[in-house]
Amino acid sequence: MDFHDLQYWQQRARALEIENRLFINGRYQQAADGAQFAVEDPAGQRELVRVAQGDEHDVNQAVSAAREVFERGDWSQSPPAKRKATLMKLADLMEQHHEELALLETLDTGKPIRHSLRDDIPGAIRSLRWYAEAIDKVYGEIAPTAQDALALIEREPVGVVAAIVPWNFPLLLACWKLGPALAAGNSVILKPSEKSPLTALRIAGLAKEAGLPDGVLSVIAGFGQGAGQALSRHPDVDVLTFTGSTRTAKQLLKDSGDSNMKRVWLEAGGKSANIIFADCPDLHKAAANAAAGIFYNQGQVCIAGTRLLVEESIKDEFLAILHEQAQTFRPGNPLDPETVMGTLIDADHCEKVNEYIAAGLAEGANLYLDGRDHPQGEHGSYLGPTIFTEVRNSMRIAREEIFGPVLAVTTFTTEQEALTLANDSDYGLGAAIWTRDLSKAHRMSRRLKAGLVFVNNYNDGDMTVPFGGYKQSGNGRDKSLHAMEKFTELKTIWISLE
Structure with missing residues (x-):
């Protein structure tokens, strides 16, 4: 059947098996309380699947696993070349499954399959590859000091990152967050929109297949008032990165102040x-x-x-x-x-x-x-x-x-x-x-x-230039090496040479 034919995609859609479970600590599982919500196809106006609805209990489990693996160093302290190879493998697996991912994206959001195939999935893959390539090309610094001192300036992974992404470009924008956050050595809990969770749930399994250690990436589908709020208020989440509405962005800033003053990076609305x-x-x-x-x-x-x-x-x-x-x-x-x-x-x-x-x-x-x-x-x-x-x-x-x-x-x-x-x-x-x-x-x-x-x-x-705005369009930047700054701590080590 012709790849460029409507019937080809309709046939693939009928045969598609859709993952509907949360992914926590290296395995798929239902929500702790068994709750589910419907994900619909806006073009067919039909229910595609019922997806596990994560809440605070599931978030706590994911954050605990993320913290444990981070402190253990399975990923955070692994050699840059190893992290690079793993992310490149994930990108390769996404490319092998690019038709499946594109189909999921189109069914989930109603965007044209030609755009999912041409833009969204290749862009997501390109993001992961770009940051994988950057891992072993980002250096520290030595400050100019007197001869009796050595001052080292280093960047370290910040810890546990919560990434909340919207429904308009679900996988692409997820990978804009995952690329730099994982490249820097962090553990990540990804919370996709309840309107478009399917590609995020699918790539979680691909990440495990690529060799990402258990706990480094979890995916919690659910609603903002459940899973999203639990992440934004969690005392053991170090960084929250978000793309979505300005209204929600303002609430996330409040949640940060009410909890542990976690770093909050926001890409919000626009009226360009x-x-x-x-x-x-x-x-x-x-x-x-x-x-x-x-x-x-x-x-x-x-x-x-x-x-x-x-x-x-x-x-x-x-x-x-x-x-x-x-x-x-x-x-x-x-x-x-x-x-x-x-x-x-x-x-x-x-x-x-x-x-x-x-x-x-x-x-x-x-x-x-x-x-x-x-x-x-x-x-x-x-x-x-x-x-x-x-x-x-x-x-x-x-x-x-x-x-x-x-x-x-x-x-x-x-x-x-x-x-x-x-x-x-x-x-x-x-x-x-x-x-x-x-x-x-x-x-x-x-x-x-x-x-x-x-x-x-x-x-x-392209990926070499930062993306983000002024005023109520948010703060921080996605894409480019500047994005890695959001997911690292800057440390000075001053050594006296006596």
Whole structure:
């Protein structure tokens, strides 16, 4: 059967065996109290499997095992070359199972299988390999001191890390955390979203097969008020790393203060501005990037270019090209390899996004393209590309993170106005500038309050550069060697040479 055929993936989906148990201390097991919750396919609107629902008891067991193996040194004190080989083996096993993992991701989230195959799973594998390669290439330092002293500066694994990851890129973002945390020698408890736990549970078994010692990686599926809160308040968790909503991020900071003041690293919301100047070098490329920047993954992307700022003189021309580009994103069956836009994560979230569309209309924005009219009809989880024009920065659709395929378009006339509009946000994750003027690009890049600034592209990059934002978009960085700093303690050793 053709790998690029819908029937191929439908047949694989019918034959798929889904792991539904927690993974604690090297083995799969049911939750201590036997609780389970349903995981649904948003495209088929059916229950895929019932998954074990972890709570405080299961978290305590996982943290205890993580601490024990960390102190014993099976992983934390193992030679860098051994940790490297193990993580490389895990990446190899993920590659061997890449179709299975991609299928799980698509069934779990409703994202197109073509994107799971092309982006999510290869990106997760690449992250693990990149950090595996970095393990034996990160050196300590010797400080410049007087001749009668030797000052060594070293980085040590911090201990037990809790990683809480969202549902939009479940495995990719998990590996952005697992890569540096495991490479540094820590033990990790991974808590996936209750809406998308399947790939996390699957790779736990692959990690054991790769040779990761028991207890170094546990996976606890469950809800925020159960497993998530138990991790954030646990006195023996040293670091909490999180990607998700700003509201939850704020609660995790409170939990840290109420418990052991654990380090909390947050990658939260975004409302990124994509700025198109009249001297944009290629309007068609900019429009294609703008469409992909908001409609890819159904707009469920923290770095999505949700605010489009267009110079007034090119507004009509640019919107016409953008409208044409938006037509290429038509919701369809996620298992069809031809589909480029799948479903939102579930019907409830789709309804919330629809409420923002209603709010935009109520506040006076112009609905230039209505995504509620799409080929899938009344299906509860589908929503097509939606574009509002004549948006003011005071409107909810311009200020709040919608996390759906809804674009807010605002015009400007001067460089300073564009800068003011872009920075007038509670968030500061990303921004983009489209211009031929190198000086303008540098001026804007320096003054934009965003952790990532893209010039004549939107959201390009790779594992070598850090990812994270300013203001209420969070703190710390994922990706690059900078991410390893989050999972290590910096130690100074001062030796007197008398």
